[in-house]
Amino acid sequence: MEVKRKPFQGVLNILSFNRHFYVFGLVALTLILTSHILFNWSNVLYSIILLSFIYGLTMPLIVSAYVYDFSGYYNFNWLKNLNLTDSKDTQILNINAGFDETSFIIKNLFPESDLKVFDFYNSKQHTEPAIIRARKVSLVYPNTQQIISNAIPLKDNSVDYIFLLSAVHEIRTQEEKVQFLKECHRVCKSTGSVIMVEHLRDFPNFVAFSIGFTHFFSKKTWKKAFKEAGFSSFNETKFTPFMSVFNSCP
Template sequence: MNRPAGHRSGVREVVAYNWPLYTAGIAVAAGAGALHGGLPPRLRPVARAAGAAAAGLLASTTLATWLVYDRSGLYGFDWLDTLLPGPPAAHLVVGTGLDEASVPLAARWPGSRQTTVDLYDPAVMTEGSVRRARRRVPPPTHALPGRAGALPVPDASADAVLLFFAAHELRCRAERGRLFAECARALRPGGSIVLVEHLRDPANTAVFGPGAWHFYPRREWLRLADETGLRLAAERRIAGLVTAFSFTRGAGA
């Protein structure tokens, strides 16, 4: 899970949520250096390579986190203007453990009726990073509990649905499909689903290494949209590592 919180440091927040991974990386890098001199000559290149790989991954991950979450305009939400035709009269924010969008969106669209749904289920979302994030940033009191296949909102009640670093936390393929179907059900004709995610692609793999396998490739999100009767209306890359999609529901859908 990757998140800066408002005016906090994005790097500090990400490290706090994922500290076991950072600790393991530092331990590998330091351990390889400490053990290098005492190893047989034939094993020293292996130790050097392991230490260099761990140090390089720590550096690239930290730099990418800083660029995306501390330096880009991701949390200014100005990029929404290129994905939506205008401020929605009503919008739905769906989270899966950590709500980082409802407050800034309420400020951005003060005339829009907002509904926030929290899908967090500790029995399903077992990753430690999610638990640590929720302890540090509890869900807002206005959030409604829900399930991927049962959002507590009426049909055709929102002009926009925002999934902000949320959908990838549903690790079951069927659950992601149910979520997209429910989001489409909540959309008014002509409405849009805005999906914001890191992708499992060369850029994210280069900086996050094996961690990029926690993300899904672009084709997965396009598949879900197609199976739900949505079409890709717009797509924008943010800071080179985050992709924002806008999927629309046609008037006859």
Template sequence: MEKHLRKPFQGILNIIRFNWHFYVLAFVLIACLFTITVLFPSQLNWIYYLIIAGVTLGTTLSLIASYYIYDYSNLYSLNWLDDFEVKQGSELLNINAGFDETSYLLKQKYANCNLAAMDFYNPAKHTEVSIERARKAYLPYPSTMQIETTNIGLSPKSIDCVFIILAAHEIRDKQEQIIFFKQMKQALRADGKIIVVEHNRDIYNFLVYNLGCFHFFSQRRWKEVFRNSELVLIKTKKTTPFINVYYLT
């Protein structure tokens, strides 16, 4: 199989590429405020400078953190899975929300296993323009199945391991999340596992993403969803202060 290795700076460049409108807005705001301070100097200039500094600092911090998470850290090397045993010939499933950056990487790591990919992207629900841009830029993993979160269509006891990497938060409704995870529970074999990778709504993500961190859910929320889905959380680990990995059975 052709290797699909990540390129240097791929993570941060994708963020800028798919969310360029945010950076344009930030630049326009800074330029407008700076122009006002030059053309119409007043005692309020310090407020404008404060806003300029805040926007500049916030944008810079988010980009630095994104580079650290998606390019510098071991997130996409998948070596944080080295202590996770996967038997040869296992049936693996990777589920994404419209943008799949990990199926090729998982297949390379577990070359002796069977890997299927599913995509629950729904343009009526997932209206972020960034996802639309990403889907146009990257082809899906071969034979990716399009699914509904409430109707995954998996046979009972047919899967050894399910990976849901940076995707589950796109299911916004709690009951829909529970239905989604209950279906995977039914599809797991006796010793099957589910691995969920997520940003958390916490102080670390708030410091670098500001209001953007509210797009994520708290660790308490995830634990509640897992418990109501009748899944057992056997371990939680961090790949960075910004990313949690939940191991479920």
């Protein structure tokens, strides 16, 4: 199945999934405008607060459009330098948190390989409103299997490549992240690798998402989690200033 993305689909997804944030932001913006009319407060202070709110509402959309609609993220050109093989003996695993935009693309890129898709979403543990809304419109790859994050139903050393694409940050606790990555380590072949793509809790993403950057985790946090899970390497490649591609081997 060929998946053709609509123009500005990435930024429209951000608007749709996080609409509660934008509703609250617009309400606050209306109150600011109204208060300036009713009360005689400093024009300088008013300008600073107004511009800050406008920045906070628009900058995430601008960056999201850049990353998800114009950077070529969904063309997977960033994957070429990893030199992954495609053969009938290659086992690929794509794990998501309930929103899957990549499995059909991965299958098109690796048509000979056997692709399995797992979804670790747990409504009691992963309670972000955005991911709940995203699940309602997500594509579902055939035979996608629901799992729990600390139990991947595959044999030891059976998978060549594990894709974790903008998904694992939905696991909010460090303990659960480590347990999940331990399972990835267990099922991954010694010659295989885990490819993870994430925004980071760093300065570029603070500039992009302001307080929203706390939804992501720092490189230090991820490095510690992979190390505790038993991985021997943790290599980062920047894909745009706002996204990192991590390639880790057992």
